[in-house]
Amino acid sequence: MTRTGRSIICVGFAEWDAELWTNQQHLMSRLARGNRVLFVESLGLRRPQLAGRDLRRIGRRLVRGLAGPRERDGVLVVSPLVLPFHASRVVRAVNQRLLRFLVGRAARRTGLDRCPVLWAYVPQAEALLPTLRPRTVVYHCVDDIAEQKGVDGDSFRAAEARFVDRADLVIASAPALAARLEQRAATVLYAPNVADTALFATALDPGPADPAVAALPGPRIVFTGAIVATKLDVALIAGVARSRPDWSIVLVGPVGTGDPSTDVSALAGLPNVHLVGPRRYAELPAVLRAADAGIIPYALNELTSSVFPMKVYEYLAAGLPVVATPLPSLSGIDQIDLAPDAGGFVVALEKALETDDPDTRRARSERARGHSWDARVTEIAEALHAVEALTPTGTIVATPYTPSLRSGGGRRTYGIVSALAAAGPVELVYQRTGDGRPDPAFTRHPGVRLHPVTGSRGVRRLGTYLAARATGVPAGFARGVWPELADRVRALDDGRCRVVADGPIAAVALGAVARRRPVVYNAHNLESGFRHLLADPEMGSERGLRRFERRLLHHAAEAWMVSAADVAAAAELTPGAVLRRVPNVVDVAAVESRGRERTALFVGDFTYEPNRRALRFLLESIAPALAARDRDVRLVVAGRGCDTVPTRPPNVELRGFVADLDALYASAGCAVVPLRDGGGSPLKFVEALAHGLPVVATRKAAAGLEALVAGEHFLLAEETAAALADGILAALDPVTAGRLGRAGRAVAQREYSVEALVRILA
Numbered sequence: 001m002t003r004t005g006r007s008i009i010c011v012g013f014a015e016w017d018a019e020l021w022t023n024q025q026h027l028m029s030r031l032a033r034g035n036r037v038l039f040v041e042s043l044g045l046r047r048p049q050l051a052g053r054d055l056r057r058i059g060r061r062l063v064r065g066l067a068g069p070r071e072r073d074g075v076l077v078v079s080p081l082v083l084p085f086h087a088s089r090v091v092r093a094v095n096q097r098l099l100r101f102l103v104g105r106a107a108r109r110t111g112l113d114r115c116p117v118l119w120a121y122v123p124q125a126e127a128l129l130p131t132l133r134p135r136t137v138v139y140h141c142v143d144d145i146a147e148q149k150g151v152d153g154d155s156f157r158a159a160e161a162r163f164v165d166r167a168d169l170v171i172a173s174a175p176a177l178a179a180r181l182e183q184r185a186a187t188v189l190y191a192p193n194v195a196d197t198a199l200f201a202t203a204l205d206p207g208p209a210d211p212a213v214a215a216l217p218g219p220r221i222v223f224t225g226a227i228v229a230t231k232l233d234v235a236l237i238a239g240v241a242r243s244r245p246d247w248s249i250v251l252v253g254p255v256g257t258g259d260p261s262t263d264v265s266a267l268a269g270l271p272n273v274h275l276v277g278p279r280r281y282a283e284l285p286a287v288l289r290a291a292d293a294g295i296i297p298y299a300l301n302e303l304t305s306s307v308f309p310m311k312v313y314e315y316l317a318a319g320l321p322v323v324a325t326p327l328p329s330l331s332g333i334d335q336i337d338l339a340p341d342a343g344g345f346v347v348a349l350e351k352a353l354e355t356d357d358p359d360t361r362r363a364r365s366e367r368a369r370g371h372s373w374d375a376r377v378t379e380i381a382e383a384l385h386a387v388e389a390l391t392p393t394g395t396i397v398a399t400p401y402t403p404s405l406r407s408g409g410g411r412r413t414y415g416i417v418s419a420l421a422a423a424g425p426v427e428l429v430y431q432r433t434g435d436g437r438p439d440p441a442f443t444r445h446p447g448v449r450l451h452p453v454t455g456s457r458g459v460r461r462l463g464t465y466l467a468a469r470a471t472g473v474p475a476g477f478a479r480g481v482w483p484e485l486a487d488r489v490r491a492l493d494d495g496r497c498r499v500v501a502d503g504p505i506a507a508v509a510l511g512a513v514a515r516r517r518p519v520v521y522n523a524h525n526l527e528s529g530f531r532h533l534l535a536d537p538e539m540g541s542e543r544g545l546r547r548f549e550r551r552l553l554h555h556a557a558e559a560w561m562v563s564a565a566d567v568a569a570a571a572e573l574t575p576g577a578v579l580r581r582v583p584n585v586v587d588v589a590a591v592e593s594r595g596r597e598r599t600a601l602f603v604g605d606f607t608y609e610p611n612r613r614a615l616r617f618l619l620e621s622i623a624p625a626l627a628a629r630d631r632d633v634r635l636v637v638a639g640r641g642c643d644t645v646p647t648r649p650p651n652v653e654l655r656g657f658v659a660d661l662d663a664l665y666a667s668a669g670c671a672v673v674p675l676r677d678g679g680g681s682p683l684k685f686v687e688a689l690a691h692g693l694p695v696v697a698t699r700k701a702a703a704g705l706e707a708l709v710a711g712e713h714f715l716l717a718e719e720t721a722a723a724l725a726d727g728i729l730a731a732l733d734p735v736t737a738g739r740l741g742r743a744g745r746a747v748a749q750r751e752y753s754v755e756a757l758v759r760i761l762a
Contacts, residue, residue, distance in 0.1 A: 007116035009107060009132060011040045011125035013145060016077045019254045019278045020226055022310065023142045023173065023193055024121050025073075026373050027380075032074040038112050039072075040103055041079045043095070043124050069106050078106040092155065096127035104131040113516070117384075123156070123163035133517045135495040136388055139167040139185075141177050142193065144306035149230050149259055168494070169387045171380060174329040176306040189383045192308040192329065194371040200317035201365045202285045204358075209290035210283065212276045216248040219353055222291035222320075223250070224284055225311055226257040227264060227275070233299040233325060234266055239342025240297075240349075241270045247349075252287055254278040288318035293352055296324035296336075297345065312336070316368035319361025321352035335364055388496075394425035397522075398489050398510055399502035400480045402433045403442040403450070406640055406657060407605040408584070408683040409524050412562070413502050414441060415585040416522060419757035420500075421447035427497075429488045431455060431480075451492065455482035472548050473508050474531075476538030480505040486513055493517070507552050518557030522582070525679035526566045528573065533677055534609045546573060553577040562681045563704030582760055583705075584683045588690040588745065588753040591662070596737065599634045600626075600696070600728045601668035603661060603684040606641030610678030615642060618674055621721035623649040629725055633732065635672070638664055665691040670731035673701040676719050681705050689713070689748040694740035696727035707751040713744045 008031060012024040016039055028037050069076040080102045107113040118125060118134035121142065129137070139160075146153040146160070161184060164170055170185040172178035178190045213220060221240070223232075241249045249272055256262040267273045279287055288294065294315035298304045308329040315322045316335055323345055324330055326338040337348040397417055404410040420426050428442065429451045438450055455461060460483055468478035486509050493499060493513070500520045501507040507514075507521045525531075528545040539545060553559050553574035560582035561567045567579045602618060604611035615637065623635055627649065635652045643656030658664060665671075671688035673695060681704030688695045695714040702708055702716065710716035715736075717727035730736055750756060 006035045007112040008035050008037045009040065009103070009112060009116045009118055009128070009134070010037060011043070011118070011120040011122055011128070013042055013121045013143075015041045015079075016072050016075065019257060021281050023140070026196070027140075027377065028075055028119075029073045030373055030377050036076075036110070036112055037074075038069060038076045038078060038103075038106060038110060038116075040099075040125075041077060043080065043099070043122060069110055076106075076110055076112075078103065095124075099124075099127045100131040103128055107132060120163065123159040126159060126163045126166065129166065130490045131516075133490075133493060133495045136169070136384065137163075137167045137494070138169045138171065138384065139163055139181075140171045140173075141181060142173040142308075144177065144303055147301075147303040147306075149261075166494075169384055171383075174306045174308040176328055180306075187383075187387055189380065191376060191380060192371075193310040193312070194373055194376045195310065195313035195317050195368070196281075197313060197317040197365075197369050197372040199282070200285050200288065200314050201319075201369070203288040203318035203320075204361060204365055207289060208286055210252075210276075210279070210287040212274075213250055213252070213287055213290040216250060216274060217246070218248065219292035220248045220250055220290060221293050221295055221349060222252060222287065223295050223297065223311075224252045224279075224287060224314070225309070227251055227253050227255045227262065228257060228259040229262040230259050230301075231298055231304055231307070233297050234264070236297050236299075236325070236342050236345065237273070238266050238270060240345050241267075241273045243342060243346045244349075245272050247272060249273045250291070251275045252277070252279055252284075284314065285318060288315065288320060291318075291320055292356070293349055294318075294320040294322045295345070295349075296322065296327075296330075298325050298327055300325060300327070300340075313368050313371040316364050317371075319365045321349075321356050321360075321364075323348040323352065335367065394427065394496075395420045395423075395498045395500060396427045396429060396489055396492050397500045397502055398429045398485055398506045400431050400433075400482070400485065400505040400509065402436055402452075403428060403430055403438040404434075405439045405441055407608070409503065410439070411586070411683045411687075412524055412584050413522075414439075415587075415754060415757060416500070416502075416560075416582065416761075417442070417448055418445065418587070418754045419585070419761050420498075421445060422754070422758045423761070425449065427451060427492050429453060429485060429492065431482050431485055451488055453482065453484045453488050455484050468508055472544065472551070474538060474540045474545065474548060476536060477505050477508060477548075479538075481509045483509070485509040489513055501556075504549075504552060507556065511555065514555050514557070519555075521552055521556035521559045523552075523559055523561050523566070523570075526561065526569050526573075527679075529566070529569060530610070530677060530679040536609070550574050553579075564706045565703055566679070580760070582757065583752055584681050584686055585752045585754055585757045586683065586687050586690045586748065588749045589755070591665075591690045591692075591745075596669040597667050598632055598732055599636050599668050600670050600672045600732075601664055601688070601693070602635065602637045602672050602674065603664070603687070604639045604642075604682075606639050608678075610675060611639070612641070614674045614676060615645070617676065617721075618672075619645065619648055619652060622672075622674060622724050623652050625721040625725035626728060627651045630729060633728065636664065636668065661687070662691075665693060668693060670694045670696060670728060670737065672724065672728055673697040674719075674724055675701040679704075685714075686748055686752045689744035689752070692741040692745045694731040694737045695744060696724060696731050698724075705752075707747055708744075713747050714740060 010028050069078045080099050116134050117136045119138045121140050146156040164184045170181050170188045171191050172181055173193050178188050182188045296309050322336045324336050339345045339348045417426055426448045431453050464481055464483045465478050468481050500522050501510045502522045503524050510519050528549045531539045531545055558578040560580050562584055564581055567581050570579050606612050638655040638658045640657045642654045671693045673685050696717050698719050715727045715731055717723040
């Protein structure tokens with residue numbers, strides 16, 4: 001590739017040390033000059049036969065499969081153990097597990113496991129997607145393998161359809177392959193097989209010729225490649241030999257590769273047909289130096305209709321005249337004469353032999369020069385870079401709750417999702433909870449796609465819970481961990497995007513994912529700072545919470561904390577953790593200020609214990625203190641759970657859950673946030689500022705909002721009923737309300753808006 005230093009894991013369809021190199025060895029050996037390449041040898045797609053070649057191959061695979069990667073031609077090569085019976089669903093499942101384990105182990109040992117390029121010549125490489133988490137996926141189709149003898153075509157086609165859907169780039173070496181794959185793939189590069197043109201051009205230079213070929217009488221008509229019945233038209237070759245007994249028909253290559261049942265007895269019995277055996281790739285120019293013409297006598301069938309023979313440009317670079325059967329891939333190559341049968345071959349070869357001369361040979365070789373492997377590597381690299389540049393870098397956000405604006409946590413999630421969506425697409429994966437219906441604000445958000453997950457309730461869910469508890473996860477969090485959340489994230493993750501675990505439950509669920517690739521932990525609170533004070537037996541002790549949270553922060557690629565105070569506390573808890581202040585925000589620009597009444601508004605989710613305690617404080621202490629000072633001022637409380645309180649003072653309205661808070665904020669005279677415990681920064685505070693409301697708050701409520709200055713942006717009150725009542729009356733003064741409202745809205749826009757968060761996360 002023109003860009004070097006990448007990690008490439010290539011899944012091939014042959015052994016690296018095969019007698020005949022194919023596209024995969026040629027490309028990967030060149031890519032290895034500037035990149036690190038791990039080549040995974042054939043997955044045994046063809047059913048083995050009880051032939052010597054197959055038995056020897058099985059023996060080699062057993063030995064190599066137990067060993068680690070070995071180096072060949074600058075490439076690391078691994079031989080996975082697989083069962084060659086792909087028609088069986090059970091065998092396919094076993095093979096997937098073996099492949100993931102063995103290749104994953106090899107990738108880790110060689111350091112190629114961090115977002116590599118997965119380059120696959122067979123779609124069964126899909127099994128490696130969840131293990132490798134590749135940055136880019138390439139499907140390189142150089143043959144219609146489903147049509148090969150002994151291959152289970154149905155399972156192969158099904159796997160190919162799935163893998164093509166996942167691939168970032170699809171490469172096809174023949175027009176028929178490209179046309180078929182374009183029906184599913186968005187990007188298909190037609191890249192026919194080429195040659196080491198510089199090497200084969202040496203056949204035109206003076207030098208030694210292959211002795212076995214040169215010793216035969218001329219003219220010598222040469223074929224190089226695998227001699228197999230599924231591809232070669234044996235009858236055509238025999239017909240040419242019988243028609244011209246004075247010609248030497250020379251077949252150079254191994255017999256039966258990929259098809260041990262190949263029968264060449266019809267050729268071996270002809271005196272002018274010579275099977276001289278295979279040659280190393282570097283020896284082929286010497287073979288072609290002794291040749292008078294090259295032939296490609298392929299049978300015309302389903303398999304060869306999708307083949308572009310590698311020998312095309314090898315022959316032409318060597319300057320030879322070429323005659324071939326009319327393969328679809330060869331139409332339009334004017335340097336090749338096409339003939340459908342033995343008679344046509346004889347006529348075409350006679351004409352070629354009559355008109356051939358050194359100048360014509362050099363002209364052929366010169367025209368073939370552009371069809372080199374180096375040029376092909378550059379072309380594919382440019383296509384790959386273009387695909388990667390066009391593919392937006394998005395974000396996957398995993399949350400353990402159905403997206404909602406009913407709670408502060410849900411509104412934090414919405415703010416972060418909104419900011420991330422400004423930079424690229426966001427895949428929001430969520431567990432179905434409650435009624436399972438996301439808030440319309442999420443479904444209407446451009447750039448955000450929702451992926452609901454329905455959790456299991458059987459043995460797997462129980463096993464996940466027990467595993468979490470065994471590692472110190474508090475029971476209250478462990479109950480919410482669904483394995484299906486991580487499953488969906490793995491399915492969506494292509495290695496290029498940012499993955500965000502929204503809250504501690506999601507961080508636990510994505511623990512295994514975080515061991516393979518970077519995962520951001522979006523902390524809603526510093527859990528160990530207050531959870532133990534709520535007397536919740538499901539959360540355990542302060543010590544246990546600190547130990548649990550320390551692990552979350554340690555394993556996260558980065559942790560987003562709501563305040564500078566939480567950042568400092570997290571740094572003390574987990575030295576070395578990567579921390580960023582990511583405050584709670586609201587869409588300030590969408591908020592309008594309106595006329596006010598003499599009411600003080602308290603908004604919260606009252607199923608959250610710190611808010612419930614604040615509500616009791618308001619009902620039992622603040623409301624009576626306020627009534628004693630001014631009977632006309634009302635306290636309005638809105639939020640889930642507040643309407644379950646059995647009694648309330650006459651100057652308090654309990655509205656319960658309100659779907660649209662804008663009207664309440666618009667009519668209120670001020671907001672009150674009387675928190676005395678809890679953590680983070682309350683969104684209700686920021687929302688009131690965004691609406692231009694003067695806010696009266698305790699020191700605890702304002703602790704996470706470092707940009708606010710008491711007296712300038714809000715009124716600070718001590719945690720006593722009298723102080724809060726006095727603060728409410730002061731905030732309702734028209735002059736004070738106007739000053740605080742303007743200043744509060746300005747600081748919310750600057751520091752706690754979606755636009756501000758976009759800048760922070762950029």
